Structures are given as structure tokens and as C-alpha cells.
Amino acid sequence: MEFYKSISNVKKGPILVLWILVLLNPWSKHLVIAYPDGAPNHVCDTMQPSLQFHGPSIVGKDQKFPYKIVASTSKIKPKQGLAIKINGTIAYKGILLEAIHFPTGKKIGTFINPRPGTAILKCTDGSIAITHDGTKLSLLNTQYFWRAPDIYIPGTVVFYATIVIKKNFYYVKKPSQPISLLPA
Known part of the structure; x- marks a missing residue:
């Protein structure tokens, strides 16, 4: 015993x-x-959800992205704002949304007035993104607001979204159409 x-x-x-x-x-x-509670700031560079938390995505390579990332305009000047709509057929629970400048590949501009259930994320490089701020979200056909940089930067901006539908069912770094950056 x-x-x-x-x-x-x-x-x-x-x-x-x-x-x-x-x-x-x-x-x-x-x-x-x-x-x-949202994407940690160190994932801004890759926009890849943590494999430790989410595991590998079960989304197949040939599976169609069920969302459209659409900007309210195709051209924008410094200090102007635009709306970015994410329209889809499946509600999502998590998001990371960034504005990437081409040709530099750097994140630019500022997201403003985050909708309920989302928050501004300050990335490790000092840039700004949008993320979810809880797991009780069920978002469908959402809109986010972004303001162009204060100074003219020649090129285009593309909005990229990583969207999490369930813990291991997510789409990584899906692009919008490019938006032309115009001089003031």
C-alpha cells in the first residue's frame, strides 16, 4: 500500500x-x-496566426476566399479617408487588417474609429493595424476606416486581411484591389 x-x-x-x-x-x-483578445503585434509582419494557438489552417489551397475586400474609392490624396468593406457569406471571429504601400512594402496610413469588437493594433515597427478584441465576435459585411498619410507618397496602397472563421480555419493575407495614391 x-x-x-x-x-x-x-x-x-x-x-x-x-x-x-x-x-x-x-x-x-x-x-x-x-x-x-486580438492579434499580438509581432504577427503584423507575416499576418500569419500563431501555430501554437491556432494550429495549421484547414483551409485548402484551392478553396475560394469567401470575402471581398473593397475600398470606397480607387484613388486617394494625403489626409483623405476611405472605408474598407469586408463583405462575405460566412461570419468571422478574428481579423488582422493592414494597409501596405507599393513599391516599398511598408505599412502606411492610420486606421480610425474601430468598430465595436475591434481595436487599433500598434505593430512592432510602429505602424497601425486593426484586430479583433475578443472571441465573442461574429462579424459579417463589416466596414473599417483608414486615413492616408499626411504627405504624398507615390505609388499604391493595398489592404490585406487575415480572417479567422474558427480557431484553425483561417485565410492569410488576402489583398484588396490597389488604391492609387495621388498628390494633394
């Missing part, structure tokens, strides 16, 4: 120590809590 008690204590001890280490680990809050 004593032998079995000592074995059961040995098994519980390492498990208890493991849980204590996980809970005290400063990174555990990012692995366990941060992703349901």
Missing part, C-alpha cells in the same frame, strides 16, 4: 511543478490569453 502512495505522489509532483512553471512563465500569458 505504501508503495502505491509513493508512486502516486511522484506522478503528481512533476505535474504540479510543470503547472507552476507554466503559470509563472512571463510568456505564458501571451500563449494562453493574448490571441483570443
